Amino acid sequence: MGKIKNFSFGIIILIFGFWILNFCGCAPKTTSKITTTITIWHWMTDREATFQELAKRYKTKTGIQVNFDLYAPSDAYSQKVRAAAQGENLPDIFGLLGEKRDFASFIKAGHILDLTPYMEENNSCWKNSFFEKALAVNEFSEGNSYGIKAGIYGVPIDVMTIQMLYNKDLFSDLGLNPHKPPMTFAEFLNIAKMISAAGGSASGGKAANMQGLVSGWGEVWMIDCLANNYAFNIMGEDKVLATIKGEVPYTDSDWITVLSLFAQMRDSGLLSNGIITMVNKTAEQLFATGKAVFAFNGSWCVNVYKGMNPKLNYAAMLPPKVSDKYPMRIWGGAGSSFMVNARSKNKAEAVKFLKWLTDRDQQAYLAEATNNLPANKDSLSKIPNILAQFADDMELTTHPNIWGVSEFPAVIEALDKGIQSIILGEKTAQQVASEVQKIKERELAKKVNRNS
Amino acid sequence: MKFKDTLENYVFVLPAVAIFSIFYIIPFIWVFQLGFYDWDGILPTKIFIGLGNFQDIIFNDSSWWQAMRNAGYITLIALIFQNTLAFLLAWACDREIRLKNFYRVIFFIPPVLSEIVVGMAWRFIINDIDGANILNRMLISVGLPQLVHNWLSDPKTALTTVALVHSWKGFGWGFLIFLAGLQTIPRELYEAARVDGANAWHSFRKVTIPLMIPVIVLVAILTILGTMQAFALIIGLVGGELAGHTSVPVLRILASMRYSSRFGYACAQGISFGVVLVIISFIQYRFSRKYRQA
Numbered sequence: 051m052g053k054i055k056n057f058s059f060g061i062i063i064l065i066f067g068f069w070i071l072n073f074c075g076c077a078p079k080t081t082s083k084i085t086t087t088i089t090i091w092h093w094m095t096d097r098e099a100t101f102q103e104l105a106k107r108y109k110t111k112t113g114i115q116v117n118f119d120l121y122a123p124s125d126a127y128s129q130k131v132r133a134a135a136q137g138e139n140l141p142d143i144f145g146l147l148g149e150k151r152d153f154a155s156f157i158k159a160g161h162i163l164d165l166t167p168y169m170e171e172n173n174s175c176w177k178n179s180f181f182e183k184a185l186a187v188n189e190f191s192e193g194n195s196y197g198i199k200a201g202i203y204g205v206p207i208d209v210m211t212i213q214m215l216y217n218k219d220l221f222s223d224l225g226l227n228p229h230k231p232p233m234t235f236a237e238f239l240n241i242a243k244m245i246s247a248a249g250g251s252a253s254g255g256k257a258a259n260m261q262g263l264v265s266g267w268g269e270v271w272m273i274d275c276l277a278n279n280y281a282f283n284i285m286g287e288d289k290v291l292a293t294i295k296g297e298v299p300y301t302d303s304d305w306i307t308v309l310s311l312f313a314q315m316r317d318s319g320l321l322s323n324g325i326i327t328m329v330n331k332t333a334e335q336l337f338a339t340g341k342a343v344f345a346f347n348g349s350w351c352v353n354v355y356k357g358m359n360p361k362l363n364y365a366a367m368l369p370p371k372v373s374d375k376y377p378m379r380i381w382g383g384a385g386s387s388f389m390v391n392a393r394s395k396n397k398a399e400a401v402k403f404l405k406w407l408t409d410r411d412q413q414a415y416l417a418e419a420t421n422n423l424p425a426n427k428d429s430l431s432k433i434p435n436i437l438a439q440f441a442d443d444m445e446l447t448t449h450p451n452i453w454g455v456s457e458f459p460a461v462i463e464a465l466d467k468g469i470q471s472i473i474l475g476e477k478t479a480q481q482v483a484s485e486v487q488k489i490k491e492r493e494l495a496k497k498v499n500r501n502s
Numbered sequence: 503m504k505f506k507d508t509l510e511n512y513v514f515v516l517p518a519v520a521i522f523s524i525f526y527i528i529p530f531i532w533v534f535q536l537g538f539y540d541w542d543g544i545l546p547t548k549i550f551i552g553l554g555n556f557q558d559i560i561f562n563d564s565s566w567w568q569a570m571r572n573a574g575y576i577t578l579i580a581l582i583f584q585n586t587l588a589f590l591l592a593w594a595c596d597r598e599i600r601l602k603n604f605y606r607v608i609f610f611i612p613p614v615l616s617e618i619v620v621g622m623a624w625r626f627i628i629n630d631i632d633g634a635n636i637l638n639r640m641l642i643s644v645g646l647p648q649l650v651h652n653w654l655s656d657p658k659t660a661l662t663t664v665a666l667v668h669s670w671k672g673f674g675w676g677f678l679i680f681l682a683g684l685q686t687i688p689r690e691l692y693e694a695a696r697v698d699g700a701n702a703w704h705s706f707r708k709v710t711i712p713l714m715i716p717v718i719v720l721v722a723i724l725t726i727l728g729t730m731q732a733f734a735l736i737i738g739l740v741g742g743e744l745a746g747h748t749s750v751p752v753l754r755i756l757a758s759m760r761y762s763s764r765f766g767y768a769c770a771q772g773i774s775f776g777v778v779l780v781i782i783s784f785i786q787y788r789f790s791r792k793y794r795q796a
Contacts, residue, residue: 064513128760135544152763155544268742324631324655327741332631459762467565470745474657492562500540500549 086399087115089141091134093127094386095120096353100419104412111406114399135161142394143404145386146204150451154196156389157203163390166201168401176405177202183444184209184425186452187384195455204387205404206425208416211382211440211447212275212348214370218363220260220343224248231367235311238370242320245343261322263315264337265346266330267473270466275381276346277469279369281308282379282448294455296494300465300487301480309479311372312472320344326470338362349440350385353421366439368446382447385422458493461486537770542763555770566771569749570778576665576750577729584669585721588676593710595677596684606681613674621738624667628653628739654740657747664748668735672728676721683717684710719790723783730779751775 169177188204218228285304337345338358413429468482733752743749758768
């Protein structure tokens with residue numbers, strides 16, 4: 051009898067347990083009223099308040115609820131999106147952080163809607179409202195190397211450029227003309243020597259104990275960015291892309307010249323202490339508080355500096371060029387973009403919302419409220435002067451996502467870590483070039499083996 | 503009847519087994535499987551490459567082995583410095599000293615703090631760029647300006663700094679386990695040793711240490727397993743891998759997954775790492791058994 055009771059008790063526990071699990075995970079949503087809700091995931095902490103305001107305005111206009119869900123920092127956001135993609139739980143609209151190959155993977159996996167038909171309706175009215183370079187980052191061209199059907203798969207909501215910045219007040223303290231930033235790499239290094247001299251002097255003032263260049267080089271992609279800028283300046287776009295394709299080795303003299311620049315920056319004392327472990331937030335703080343003469347940062351910094359130090363007197367400049375043979379190119383184009391989940395039940399509404407969000411008025415509001423460059427060409431009128439300086443160089447922008455080819459991740463990692471080693475004085479440019487080329491050859495061989 | 507008894511038993515453990523399977527067994531099998539594939543974590547198709555990932559790890563990935571060496575170094579510091587400190591403090595607290603209960607509480611605070619928080623707090627203390635530079639200022643104030651240094655951004659000192667901060671955070675666990683072990687040693691043994699003419703050092707060497715061998719081995723195994731897997735503290739303290747000088751295996755696995763989109767490779771790294779930890783634990787366990795038998 052006792053055993054029967056125990057057995058019954060066990061069955062009851064089991065049934066109860068399964069019922070609890072069912073209740074927790076599987077209950078369908080039921081609503082008494084049918085309302086469309088669009089869910090958007092993003093990582094942009096500085097834009098959260100503005101997005102919420104825009105969501106309110108959209109609801110007032112259309113009755114459709116838009117939920118902006120913020121997941122920060124960007125690393126955590128990326129992981130969340132990937133995990134959701136694997137579980138096919140992506141929201142209606144989301145952004146994607148990463149390289150073009152990741153973008154292509156998401157498209158191939160059926161997570162991202164092809165927006166080309168929407169972009170091209172009404173005589174491509176929506177498409178033509180954007181800066182070409184902003185759209186290019188979200189576009190796959192005919193015959194691209196990723197195997198993606200040609201089309202537009204994302205909507206840029208702002209544009210950005212990554213450039214050098216300099217503190218005008220510290221320039222004056224150093225006896226330099228604050229309206230004449232260095233144009234050449236040699237001038238750049240000379241200023242570095244002046245900074246070191248001022249830092250060691252007893253003259254006091256702001257110049258004493260100041261840092262030269264700050265940047266978030268603990269986040270290695272920023273090193274990659276500056277290295278690419280100089281690669282384009284020294285050898286031109288064709289040779290850089292030929293290197294990625296495997297047609298030019300990294301041991302080429304032009305690449306060694308690029309890598310040597312970092313040794314020169316190190317030797318001149320230009321680079322801030324601890325720049326290798328510096329996250330971009332720290333670099334922004336140092337520049338905003340007047341502790342660094344130069345910063346290498348993106349146009350999003352305008353909003354950041356405004357929040358940290360509204361009185362900061364600074365200007366944007368191109369990275370000082372090494373060569374006159376090819377133009378200096380900077381990374382830029384689309385800053386942040388949103389994609390529509392191809393499996394969303396609210397696809398049509400999601401696209402309508404993005405059209406509204408990227409319309410002239412909303413873009414102007416976003417630009418004004420968040421100090422980011424608008425993606426809509428017609429919304430540039432109200433941007434502050436400093437932001438206009440970033441916009442002025444838009445024609446010089448390039449970005450790995452528009453090159454049509456991607457470098458192997460292992461090669462990028464080796465190059466960036468190699469540059470860090472050069473800055474630390476552990477390796478020479480030649481050693482790094484040799485190591486990177488070895489990894490490149492190995493990856494190329496692996497690719498050939500897998501394809502065969 | 504016997505079948506019913508058996509069935510009843512299985513019914514009772516079924517929920518726990520189901521949960522364990524879903525959250526441990528199945529993911530383990532899946533990770534093991536993915537280690538043999540080239541997969542970016544998103545595409546629906548995976549390419550089977552056999553032992554390709556493992557070959558890459560063993561023969562081609564110098565950064566992986568650098569990370570293993572770094573983890574080994576941090577673990578060595580932990581085994582020597584952290585556990586010695588934990589043992590001595592536990593031994594002190596096991597005696598009748600003033601405020602011993604207070605010390606027991608204080609020494610257990612670091613381990614319960616979040617690793618990221620500890621890392622960021624120590625970064626604030628040590629770092630001269632974005633921190634308060636307290637350590638360097640203290641060195642200057644006590645007349646040791648020659649020791650002032652970029653502790654976290656100099657590759658020569660960064661890893662040792664990480665190891666020492668990790669030891670500070672981790673010694674509380676060892677302290678607790680050692681204290682529990684010391685308290686199980688019968689006091690009569692010490693009295694008997696005293697009667698036989700043994701002094702404090704002899705008692706420690708001949709009574710305490712032999713009886714604490716199982717506890718020391720346990721703490722050593724836990725130290726190795728825990729320290730080899732440390733990474734959050736390094737992120738908070740250093741912010742990154744400092745050109746590989748502060749990289750550890752878990753950071754390399756994360757880098758493969760997140761920055762390189764090489765999920766299959768990351769899984770293979772995880773499996774390789776797990777195998778290494780199992781081998782180390784097994785060797786240690788066999789060594790301690792032999793020592794106890796001797």
